[in-house]
Amino acid sequence: MTKRGIITVISAPSGCGKNTLIEEASKYSKNLAYVTSATTREIRVGEAEGVNYFYKTEEEFERLIEMGEILEWDSFCNCKYGTLKSQITEKIESGKDLMLDLTISGALAVKEAFPDDTVTVFLLPPSIDELKKRLMLRGRESVEQIEERVKFAVCKEIPQVYKFENVIINDNIEKACSELLAIIDAERVKYKRNKDILDELGLKGENI
Numbered sequence: 081m082t083k084r085g086i087i088t089v090i091s092a093p094s095g096c097g098k099n100t101l102i103e104e105a106s107k108y109s110k111n112l113a114y115v116t117s118a119t120t121r122e123i124r125v126g127e128a129e130g131v132n133y134f135y136k137t138e139e140e141f142e143r144l145i146e147m148g149e150i151l152e153w154d155s156f157c158n159c160k161y162g163t164l165k166s167q168i169t170e171k172i173e174s175g176k177d178l179m180l181d182l183t184i185s186g187a188l189a190v191k192e193a194f195p196d197d198t199v200t201v202f203l204l205p206p207s208i209d210e211l212k213k214r215l216m217l218r219g220r221e222s223v224e225q226i227e228e229r230v231k232f233a234v235c236k237e238i239p240q241v242y243k244f245e246n247v248i249i250n251d252n253i254e255k256a257c258s259e260l261l262a263i264i265d266a267e268r269v270k271y272k273r274n275k276d277i278l279d280e281l282g283l284k285g286e287n288i
């Protein structure tokens with residue numbers, strides 16, 4: 081019997097290194113399938129339709145919501161982002177693991193929709209000064225926007241860390257990556273995911 085895949089949802093304030101962490105962890109996760117969200121934000125240089133996102137107009141996005149095709153959606157920097165149901169269900173049922181980078185409300189909504197399949201991870205910066213420094217180095221936002229992002233992180237995002245099952249401090253990418261992989265490995269050996277283990281081994285017992 082094919083085992084269902086694991087959905088790992090990662091949330092973090094902007095600048096904590098979510099993308100780098102996911103890229104790094106993907107190198108070691110052979111069973112990973114990519115999930116493409118829908119967004120109303122503009123396509124960036126180097127991005128491609130259907131790879132980074134499905135780029136939608138406001139009207140198209142609204143229509144997806146009305147049609148019930150969006151599992152969860154949230155606003156970030158005045159743009160909408162949403163997880164497509166079709167991208168999740170088929171993949172986990174076919175045994176593929178998924179790693180999703182979502183806003184906090186998105187992560188919690190996926191956990192609620194797939195409680196037994198999802199493991200939630202919050203990524204923290206080693207300090208607020210370091211977060212500021214990383215945002216500056218990234219060079220994508222103005223000084224005012226960086227101040228806004230940091231304020232949002234301190235007042236709105238970081239205080240919600242307790243809603244997550246796991247927390248990783250990203251002070252070193254190799255260490256953060258091995259912690260993330262350990263979380264996924266620990267999830268994989270949970271009894272709830274291995275209820276047919278005795279049958280597989282030809283042993284007797286109750287499958288509770």
Ligand code: 5GP
Binds near residue numbers: 185
């Ligand atoms: P970016 O515009 O940099 O690609 O993404 C901005 C933020 O949107 C990301 O940090 C990510 O957490 C969030 N995001 C991307 N896709 C989704 C989605 O499908 N749902 C939710 N809730 N958040 C998303």
